[in-house]
Amino acid sequence: MTSKATSEAKSQTPPRLEVKNLYRSFGDRNVVDGVSLAIEPGKVTCLLGPSGCGKSTTLRLIAGVDMQDTGEIYVDGNLICDTVFRIPPERRQIGLMFQDFALFPHMSVAGNVAFGLAGSAVEKRARVEELLAKVGLSWAIDAAPHALSGGEQQRVALARALAPRPRIMLMDEPFSGLDNRLRDGIRDETLALLKEEDTAVLLVTHEPEEALRMADEIALMRNGKIVQAGAPYNIYNAPVDRDAMAFFxxxxxxxxxxxxxxxxxxxxxxxxxxxxxxxxxxxxxxxxxxxxxxxxxxxxxxxxxxxxxxxxxxxxxxxxxxxxxxxxxxxxxxxxxxxxxxxxxxxxxxxxxxxxxxxxxxxxxxxxx
Structure with missing residues (x-):
């Protein structure tokens, strides 16, 4: 296939995740106010903004744990949710990672990673071993989560989220609980693994440095709206207004x-x-x-x-x-x-x-x- 034909084929392929005009109100406050975005496979979009601007609510709508008032959500061009039709969260092939890791303390590392996996015991074990090797934790497969450091627990949470091979990964401030000395290395390792798995990533953060370091695209959010979106270089060097400039x-x-x-x-x-x-x-x-x-x-x-x-x-x-x-x-x-x-x-x-x-x-x- 020629480079021109390849480019045309890519342009006709729908985004891995596409969100159109999402609205969500609580009382008289529009927490999510007309949010639209699209993410390609293997790409990272950072939803960046101050606390309370609607970032986490947007993630919850996409994950299916909350319901939008209006708007549509598509995965690979297929509608998964509007105000009438709704695929339940467990069938959306969307992974979730949060700040607190949420590992099950009564399960081993292997049990945590295998949680929610379908297939035989042999197939589950093989997937667990594959992912723990990728995150450098093969030695901890039978360990209890509390025996691991914060950075190691974060890597277990990543392996668990990736185990079912989600098409999309939603990450809500996943690195904010880590020591500063560990954070950069863990972020880089996580990003490399997500790209290797060809996962589309939507990462919520309030830290501009994290967004600049990780994102292929930044969506800057304020008062429920995306006020500017683009490559990190463009967002930083061509701010839409004074507040956008001052945020960085x-x-x-x-x-x-x-x-x-x-x-x-x-x-x-x-x-x-x-x-x-x-x-x-x-x-x-x-x-x-x-x-x-x-x-x-x-x-x-x-x-x-x-x-x-x-x-x-x-x-x-x-x-x-x-x-x-x-x-x-x-x-x-x-x-x-x-x-x-x-x-x-x-x-x-x-x-x-x-x-x-x-x-x-x-x-x-x-x-x-």
């Missing part, structure tokens, strides 16, 4: 007013296309894109280029953060507070003056709140 990192805000499609600041003019005259404007930039030069001879403008105009600012505080230093400054011209990150150890004294400039191609212009 600290940001600096430089405030002004739109006048003649421009906003004048201590760092020069910024274009404000489409904003009405007199609109409050916020120029947002991350600390790593704030550039510092020592103040010399009263110079007011830095050389032209990516950074454009500079403004004089004084250091209020500087702290070493482990791999970089965080410098807090106050712009003399208008009192704007700024933060800048500098690699390694950089701890200027309070009151030290710098020429501060902004990397213009990393500045975002938003209407003020």
């Amino acid at each position: 990192s600290d940001i600096n805000l430089i405030k002004g007013t739109s006048n003649g499609a421009l906003c004048s600041t201590a760092f020069g003019d910024f274009l404000t296309p489409g904003m009405a005259e007199g609109t409050d404007v916020e120029i947002a930039i991350r600390p790593q894109h704030v550039h510092l030069d020592f103040y010399r001879n009263g110079a007011a403008v830095s050389p032209s280029g990516a950074y454009g105009m500079s403004a004089v600012a004084s250091v209020e505080r500087a702290r070493f953060m482990g791999t970089e230093s965080l410098v807090e400054l106050r712009v003399e011209a208008d009192g704007t507070a700024l933060k800048a990150t500098v690699p390694n150890v950089f701890l200027p004294e309070q009151g030290t003056k710098f020429m501060v400039s902004l990397k213009r191609n990393h500045c975002f212009v938003f209407a003020g709140k």
Whole structure:
């Protein structure tokens, strides 16, 4: 088959999981408000957002442990649930993993992994041995769950969820209970195994770093709605609004007013296309894109280029953060507070003056709140 024919065949194949316009209300509150998404086999979508935004409720609707008010859910193009037709949870071929692992304490590791498997005892044992070998726990097959560490219990929970060969894996904050030293390794191992099994994954998290590390696509959720969806690079570098940008990192805000499609600041003019005259404007930039030069001879403008105009600012505080230093400054011209990150150890004294400039191609212009 030619690459063109392969591409066309893929485009005609329905997503492994597709959700269309899901709504779920509790009282007068729309907890899930028109959520739509699609996930391909072997891909990871992270449903990212703050606590209470509707992420876990969305997972419960897809799993079938709660019922949507309106909307449709499809697996491989086949309807599994709308407001009339509903396939029960145990027949949806959807695996579930939660933060607390939920292992059965009265069963061995083998018993936990085999729970819910169909087939003969020999077939079940073979599947258990296969999965425990993949997660590096063959030695623990007859152990009790309480004898294992938190990371080992998480791997048992993963093996149990994968044992019935689910087409889709739903994961609700599955790594948040792990020690930070273990978390990265366990996440990477889990992701590799899920991709090897060609499972479509929907992972709920409130941690941007986890979403950036694991996801093929991020769906950023707020107040029951998906406000932006796309590849991690695009979500991070082209935020839909100020709150989306701020969710991933600290940001600096430089405030002004739109006048003649421009906003004048201590760092020069910024274009404000489409904003009405007199609109409050916020120029947002991350600390790593704030550039510092020592103040010399009263110079007011830095050389032209990516950074454009500079403004004089004084250091209020500087702290070493482990791999970089965080410098807090106050712009003399208008009192704007700024933060800048500098690699390694950089701890200027309070009151030290710098020429501060902004990397213009990393500045975002938003209407003020």
